[in-house]
Amino acid sequence: xxxxxxxxxxxxxxxxxxxxxxxxxxxxxxxxxxxxxxxxxxxxxxxxxxxxxxxxxxxxxxxxxxxxxxxxxxxxxxxxxxxxxxxxxxxxxxxxxxxxxxxxxxxxxxxxxxxxxxxxxxxxxxxxxxxxxxxxxxxxxxxxxxxxxxxxxxxxxxxxxxxxxxxxxxxxxxxxxxxxxxxxxxxxxxxxxxxxxxxxxxxxxxxxxxxxxxxxxxxxxxxxxxxxxxxxxxxxxxxxxxxxxxxxxxxxxxxxxxxxxxxxxxxxxxxxxxxxxxxxxxxxxxxxxxxxxxxxxxxxxxxxxxxxxxxxxxxxxxxxxxxxxxxxxxxxxxxxxxxxxxxxxxxxxxxxxxxxxxxxxxxxxxxxxxxxxxxxxxxxxxxxxxxxxxxxxxxxxxxxxxxxxxxxxxxxxxxxxxxxxxxxxxxxxxxxxxxxxxxxxxxxxxxxxxxxxxxxxxxxxxxxxxx
Numbered sequence: 001x002x003x004x005x006x007x008x009x010x011x012x013x014x015x016x017x018x019x020x021x022x023x024x025x026x027x028x029x030x031x032x033x034x035x036x037x038x039x040x041x042x043x044x045x046x047x048x049x050x051x052x053x054x055x056x057x058x059x060x061x062x063x064x065x066x067x068x069x070x071x072x073x074x075x076x077x078x079x080x081x082x083x084x085x086x087x088x089x090x091x092x093x094x095x096x097x098x099x100x101x102x103x104x105x106x107x108x109x110x111x112x113x114x115x116x117x118x119x120x121x122x123x124x125x126x127x128x129x130x131x132x133x134x135x136x137x138x139x140x141x142x143x144x145x146x147x148x149x150x151x152x153x154x155x156x157x158x159x160x161x162x163x164x165x166x167x168x169x170x171x172x173x174x175x176x177x178x179x180x181x182x183x184x185x186x187x188x189x190x191x192x193x194x195x196x197x198x199x200x201x202x203x204x205x206x207x208x209x210x211x212x213x214x215x216x217x218x219x220x221x222x223x224x225x226x227x228x229x230x231x232x233x234x235x236x237x238x239x240x241x242x243x244x245x246x247x248x249x250x251x252x253x254x255x256x257x258x259x260x261x262x263x264x265x266x267x268x269x270x271x272x273x274x275x276x277x278x279x280x281x282x283x284x285x286x287x288x289x290x291x292x293x294x295x296x297x298x299x300x301x302x303x304x305x306x307x308x309x310x311x312x313x314x315x316x317x318x319x320x321x322x323x324x325x326x327x328x329x330x331x332x333x334x335x336x337x338x339x340x341x342x343x344x345x346x347x348x349x350x351x352x353x354x355x356x357x358x359x360x361x362x363x364x365x366x367x368x369x370x371x372x373x374x375x376x377x378x379x380x381x382x383x384x385x386x387x388x389x390x391x392x393x394x395x396x397x398x399x400x401x402x403x404x405x406x407x408x409x410x411x412x413x414x415x416x417x418x419x420x421x422x423x424x425x426x427x428x429x430x431x432x433x434x435x436x437x438x439x440x441x442x443x444x445x446x447x448x449x450x451x452x453x454x455x456x457x458x459x460x461x462x463x464x465x466x467x
Contacts, residue, residue: 039087040450049073055153062103107133147199222365280426317350
C-alpha cells in the first residue's frame with residue numbers, strides 16, 4: 001500500500017476544527033448580573049474547597065496561576081462575598097498560588113497550525129506544549145506553614161488516595177501538587193484535610209472527588225481491572241489504571257466527608273460526569289475513516305478477507321481490543337483524543353493497521369466505567385442526603401452541555417476547541433467553562449439553602465486563544 005499522498009484517510013472531526021475558530025473572539029453578555037442579597041440558611045463566612053484538578057482550576061494540560069484564579073471555587077467565593085449581612089464570605093480566598101502562567105509541573109498547551117508529516121499541504125489546528133518551557137523552581141514549594149487555605153485541591157488525586165501515607169512523594173500522580181503545600185510530607189490526604197479543617201473551621205465546604213477513580217482506567221484504554229475488584233499495588237495504593245474498588249471508594253469518601261464536616265459545616269457534594277460527555281473521549285468518531293475511492297474500499301475489504309466491508313464515504317475504524325483481537329469499531333465505541341494524528345493520516349492506523357487498544361474504549365470497557373460512575377454517584381447522593389447537604393448533579397449538567405446550551409446569548413457545548421467550554425487537553429474546562437460550572441453549583445446551593453446567590457457572568461472570562 002503506502003501511497004499516503006493519494007490514499008488519504010482523514011478524521012472528520014479534526015477537519016471540523018477549522019470551523020468556528022473565531023466564534024468566541026468577541027462575545028458580549030446579553031444580560032446584567034445583579035448582586036446576591038441573602039445566604040438563606042447557609043453560612044459562607046469560611047469556605048473550604050476540596051477536590052482534584054477540576055477544583056484546582058487545571059486546564060490546557062497543566063496548572064497555572066491564572067487557572068487557579070479562575071477556578072470554580074474562586075468564582076463561588078466571589079458570589080459568597082457579595083451577600084449583604086449574615087453568612088457572607090469574609091476575608092480573602094487563599095490558594096496555594098503558582099508564580100505564573102507557563103505551567104506546573106509541565107508546560108501549558110497552546111494551539112498551533114500543524115501539518116501531517118506525509119501531507120504538508122494538510123493544515124490543521126493542534127495543541128502542543130509551550131515551546132521553550134523551563135520550570136520555575138519557586139513553584140515547587142508554597143508556604144506550607146500557612147494554616148488557612150481555602151482551596152486544598154490536588155490535581156490527579158483519587159478518593160482511593162486519601163489513605164496513602166506520604167502522598168507528597170513525587171512518585172504519586174498528585175505528589176508534585178500536594179507536596180507544594182501539605183504541612184507534613186509523611187501525611188495522608190485525609191490527615192491533611194483534618195489539619196486544614198482544625199485550623200480553619202470552615203462553615204461551608206464543597207467536595208468534588210471521584211472523577212480520577214475512573215479516569216485513569218478510561219485514559220489507559222480500559223486495559224486493567226475495571227470490575228471494581230482491584231487489589232492495591234502495595235499498602236493502600238492502587239494502580240492508576242484500575243477502577244477504584246467500590247468498597248474502598250465508599251469508605252474513604254465517607255471518612256473525608258466526616259473530616260470536612262468536623263466543624264459543623266454545611267456544603268455541597270458534586271458528582272462525577274460521564275466520560276462520554278468530555279471531548280477527550282468524544283472528539284474522534286468511531287466512524288471517522290473517510291474513503292474517497294472504490295479502489296481503496298476494495299483494498300481494505302480484501303485485506304480483511306471480506307469479514308468487514310468498506311465503502312466510499314465514512315467507515316468505522318479498525319481497532320484492536322484489549323485481548324489483542326482486531327475488529328471494526330462499533331457504534332458507541334470511543335476513541336481517545338491522544339491518538340497520534342500522523343499515525344492515522346500517514347501510517348494507516350484505523351485502516352491497514354488497527355488502532356492500538358490503549359487508544360480505544362469498547363462496549364465492555366465502557367460498561368465498567370458506567371457501572372463505577374453510577375455506583376460512586378449513588379453513594380455521593382446518599383452521603384448528601386445523610387448529612388443534609390446540597391447535591392450537585394454535574395453528570396446531568398455535562399450531558400446537557402454536551403448537547404449545547406446558550407448563556408446570555410452565547411452558545412456553549414463540549415466540542416473540542418470550538419465549543420467554548422473545554423480547554424485544549426479535552427478534559428478540563430476553560431475559564432468560561434469553570435464559570436458555567438460555578439453557576440450550576442450556585443443553582444444547587446440556592447435550591448438547598450434558600451440563598452439568593454447570583455450567577456457568574458461566564459461570558460466575560462477567557463476561552464481558547466487561537467493563533
